[in-house]
Amino acid sequence: MTRPLDAMRLNNITTPAAIVDVRKMRANIRRMQQRMDLLGVKFRPHVKTAKCVEIVREQLAAGAQGITVSTLKEAEAFFKEGVRDILYAVEVAPAKLAKALELRRKGCDLKLLVDNPASAKMVARFAAGHEHAFEVWIEIDTDGHRAGVQPGDTVLIEIARALQTEWTRLGGVLAHAGSSYEANSPQALQEIAERERAGCVAAAQAIRNAGIACAAVSVGSTPTALSAPALPGVTEVRAGVYVFFDLVMANTGVCTLDDIALSVLSTVIGHRIDKGWILVDAGWMAMSRDRGTQQQAVDYGYGRVCDLDGRPLDGLMMTQVNQEHGIICDTSAQRDDVGIRFPIGSQVRILPNHACATATQFDRYELVDGGECIATWSRFRGW
Amino acid sequence: MTRPLDAMRLNNITTPAAIVDVRKMRANIRRMQQRMDLLGVKFRPHVKTAKCVEIVREQLAAGAQGITVSTLKEAEAFFKEGVRDILYAVEVAPAKLAKALELRRKGCDLKLLVDNPASAKMVARFAAGHEHAFEVWIEIDTDGHRAGVQPGDTVLIEIARALQTEWTRLGGVLAHAGSSYEANSPQALQEIAERERAGCVAAAQAIRNAGIACAAVSVGSTPTALSAPALPGVTEVRAGVYVFFDLVMANTGVCTLDDIALSVLSTVIGHRIDKGWILVDAGWMAMSRDRGTQQQAVDYGYGRVCDLDGRPLDGLMMTQVNQEHGIICDTSAQRDDVGIRFPIGSQVRILPNHACATATQFDRYELVDGGECIATWSRFRGW
Numbered sequence: 045m046t047r048p049l050d051a052m053r054l055n056n057i058t059t060p061a062a063i064v065d066v067r068k069m070r071a072n073i074r075r076m077q078q079r080m081d082l083l084g085v086k087f088r089p090h091v092k093t094a095k096c097v098e099i100v101r102e103q104l105a106a107g108a109q110g111i112t113v114s115t116l117k118e119a120e121a122f123f124k125e126g127v128r129d130i131l132y133a134v135e136v137a138p139a140k141l142a143k144a145l146e147l148r149r150k151g152c153d154l155k156l157l158v159d160n161p162a163s164a165k166m167v168a169r170f171a172a173g174h175e176h177a178f179e180v181w182i183e184i185d186t187d188g189h190r191a192g193v194q195p196g197d198t199v200l201i202e203i204a205r206a207l208q209t210e211w212t213r214l215g216g217v218l219a220h221a222g223s224s225y226e227a228n229s230p231q232a233l234q235e236i237a238e239r240e241r242a243g244c245v246a247a248a249q250a251i252r253n254a255g256i257a258c259a260a261v262s263v264g265s266t267p268t269a270l271s272a273p274a275l276p277g278v279t280e281v282r283a284g285v286y287v288f289f290d291l292v293m294a295n296t297g298v299c300t301l302d303d304i305a306l307s308v309l310s311t312v313i314g315h316r317i318d319k320g321w322i323l324v325d326a327g328w329m330a331m332s333r334d335r336g337t338q339q340q341a342v343d344y345g346y347g348r349v350c351d352l353d354g355r356p357l358d359g360l361m362m363t364q365v366n367q368e369h370g371i372i373c374d375t376s377a378q379r380d381d382v383g384i385r386f387p388i389g390s391q392v393r394i395l396p397n398h399a400c401a402t403a404t405q406f407d408r409y410e411l412v413d414g415g416e417c418i419a420t421w422s423r424f425r426g427w
Numbered sequence: 428m429t430r431p432l433d434a435m436r437l438n439n440i441t442t443p444a445a446i447v448d449v450r451k452m453r454a455n456i457r458r459m460q461q462r463m464d465l466l467g468v469k470f471r472p473h474v475k476t477a478k479c480v481e482i483v484r485e486q487l488a489a490g491a492q493g494i495t496v497s498t499l500k501e502a503e504a505f506f507k508e509g510v511r512d513i514l515y516a517v518e519v520a521p522a523k524l525a526k527a528l529e530l531r532r533k534g535c536d537l538k539l540l541v542d543n544p545a546s547a548k549m550v551a552r553f554a555a556g557h558e559h560a561f562e563v564w565i566e567i568d569t570d571g572h573r574a575g576v577q578p579g580d581t582v583l584i585e586i587a588r589a590l591q592t593e594w595t596r597l598g599g600v601l602a603h604a605g606s607s608y609e610a611n612s613p614q615a616l617q618e619i620a621e622r623e624r625a626g627c628v629a630a631a632q633a634i635r636n637a638g639i640a641c642a643a644v645s646v647g648s649t650p651t652a653l654s655a656p657a658l659p660g661v662t663e664v665r666a667g668v669y670v671f672f673d674l675v676m677a678n679t680g681v682c683t684l685d686d687i688a689l690s691v692l693s694t695v696i697g698h699r700i701d702k703g704w705i706l707v708d709a710g711w712m713a714m715s716r717d718r719g720t721q722q723q724a725v726d727y728g729y730g731r732v733c734d735l736d737g738r739p740l741d742g743l744m745m746t747q748v749n750q751e752h753g754i755i756c757d758t759s760a761q762r763d764d765v766g767i768r769f770p771i772g773s774q775v776r777i778l779p780n781h782a783c784a785t786a787t788q789f790d791r792y793e794l795v796d797g798g799e800c801i802a803t804w805s806r807f808r809g810w
Contacts, residue, residue: 055522058522058523058810059520059522059810060810092750092751114712114750114751115751134696134708134751134752135696135697135706136696137442137694137695137696137708137771137772138694138771138772139438139441139442139694139772140441159697160697160698160771162770162771163696163697163771166771166772190706190747190749190752190754191696191697191699191706191752222749311520311521311522312520313517313518313519313520313546313574314518314542314543314546314574315543316574323518323573323574325517325520328717328784329497329787329808332715332716333715333716333717333718333781333784334711334716335716335718364573366573366605367475367497367783368475368497368498368517369517369573369574371573387545388520388521388543388545388546388549389520389521389522389549398716400750401711401716404712406809407809425712426789426790427441427442427443
């Protein structure tokens with residue numbers, strides 16, 4: 045990965061740019077994998093955050109088994125790179141079954157997700173029509189957050205039965221405690237993690253009690269994965285944003301600002317000294333419009349501003365954005381000399397609210413190790 | 428543009444997809460151009476909204492003269508397509524001058540923007556060092572919104588003088604009344620438009636009074652362009668989002684929901700009948716995280732939901748999003764039967780808060796005319 049001959053410093057990169065601190069990213073990958081190993085569960089990273097082949101390779105090398113994806117495009121891209129065990133963790137739309145079939149026929153062990161009888165029957169009909177076996181999982185709702193069937197709902201068994209056909213089989217149940225993003229204490233996170241675990245295990249048990257096999261019990265979100273004290277009955281955990289972390293995660297307490305591996309490099313293009321403003325060339329097109337910290341303990345605006353080494357600068361926050369303009373507000377006592385401290389052409393790095401949203405604004409990552417760019421990794425997006 | 432042989436209906440398109448209603452888009456282009464012709468000013472569309480070659484061609488064919496861009500990548504892409512007169516309307520960062528020089532040397536009449544003496548001197552030094560002539564404009568601040576010099580500020584003349592060198596010349600002044608997005612009455616918009624006009628004309632006059640030529644007086648934002656009753660002293664107007672319009676613009680009153688040419692096609696993947704929720708496969712990855720209507724008269728959540736023909740459906744709004752899940756909430760009296768009215772696999776179209784932000788989440792537009800897809804146009808992004 046290193047390229048010593050043309051190694052370059054950050055100040056040679058065209059801004060705005062997505063910078064990944066490789067040491068921090070690797071520490072995040074190690075930390076999560078070690079925790080999963082300790083809890084005795086398989087780890088299936090959600091690769092929707094980075095959408096990057098090299099990063100998936102690092103996750104698998106660290107011990108991950110299989111991956112989770114949010115689009116069939118991710119499934120295609122990572123299957124091409126040799127990953128077979130892929131869970132598509134969004135309820136499948138009928139029109140997407142043709143692409144899923146194509147992947148499975150090529151040898152991809154793609155698992156689909158449903159949360160209602162109509163979708164289960166639709167997959168079963170499609171599978172029978174094409175005489176190809178499909179593995180389907182059921183989403184369980186443990187916090188009323190989004191999709192899924194409640195563990196005690198009789199419709200759960202109805203779905204499981206609808207999948208008991210010649211060409212379909214139930215692979216497992218899956219829960220995602222999205223509400224964990226709103227918590228901010230270890231105790232609250234442990235409670236959400238336990239509710240996620242207990243609900244998902246109960247759902248699997250209810251299915252098994254009905255005489256239907258349910259091998260996989262999959263839970264996860266970055267905050268619950270890092271908070272669950274034990275995971276009896278769970279076979280695997282999913283988490284995605286941990287690979288970079290972000291300000292939303294820092295607000296939940298599962299990481300510090302120093303753990304955040306992704307930042308946006310930007311260049312100073314102007315000032316409004318009277319307002320204590322520094323204008324930079326990273327607007328919402330670079331940062332995204334995500335304001336995930338707005339309702340949290342610390343509202344970081346559009347991002348926390350750091351120096352070129354990634355150290356947070358006192359009192360500096362990106363408070364407003366336009367498409368290609370970012371306004372950094374200096375609330376420190378030294379605001380009168382922002383023009384001297386941050387002259388035109390100087391650079392800052394901005395930590396994002398939500399790494400998944402910021403990362404997708406870019407087509408590549410600049411990998412940085414000790415202030416030096418050691419590689420460029422491409423990423424993709426789309427459907 | 429038509430392709431009758433493989434013309435397809437919307438329900439054959441992989442979702443989520445960015446749909447452009449070609450009749451509405453053309454009506455929007457005509458309306459703005461006719462208004463500019465009536466006001467007797469040159470129209471220089473801001474092409475950052477669509478970033479699409481075919482759409483720029485339609486704007487030029489309608490009468491636009493030159494374009495405005497927000498990145499040098501746009502300048503490169505549209506210069507390649509034959510557009511020479513390009514205004515890069517973001518204060519230039521020193522490191523971007525090399526790319527600007529490359530474009531100018533190829534024959535692109537690229538105009539740069541600055542708003543402070545340091546940047547003006549920096550461009551002058553660069554131009555002299557490379558013995559290549561640069562045309563530079565100065566941004567004027569008429570509403571304290573973002574960047575720019577106030578019309579009466581003596582620093583304005585300092586910047587203009589710094590550009591009077593062998594290799595640089597001042598091309599004009601530019602104002603953008605970003606605050607117009609926050610207004611919602613014809614009177615308020617007319618006042619903002621007049622402040623934008625008067626401030627920009629005053630700045631040009633102050634420069635001319637100092638004995639320095641200032642040919643171009645450029646103003647614009649979609650709401651002010653459509654509201655200004657007259658533009659004495661102004662030579663050209665810029666506007667971008669008018670090409671598609673969006674919910675933020677509808678809230679300002681300069682368009683109706685029916686004028687919005689961009690929508691996101693998505694497929695129903697689940698329901699939560701107890702909550703009146705319809706789950707679709709368009710989350711923030713498709714809609715963007717833009718919540719531009721949050722502070723406006725009508726908060727449209729993440730978007731207003733329409734049927735396949737683009738007609739708004741009573742009581743349906745996208746209230747929550749995750750990366751690939753959108754939650755549409757039915758607040759109508761019929762919420763109990765959302766599962767029957769919107770079965771799994773059925774499709775809806777969602778009008779976006781902010782067309783610039785939603786469009787950039789896609790790599791292409793599906794052009795629709797009377798419910799039929801007549802073409803696919805690609806778009807780009809990045810820097």
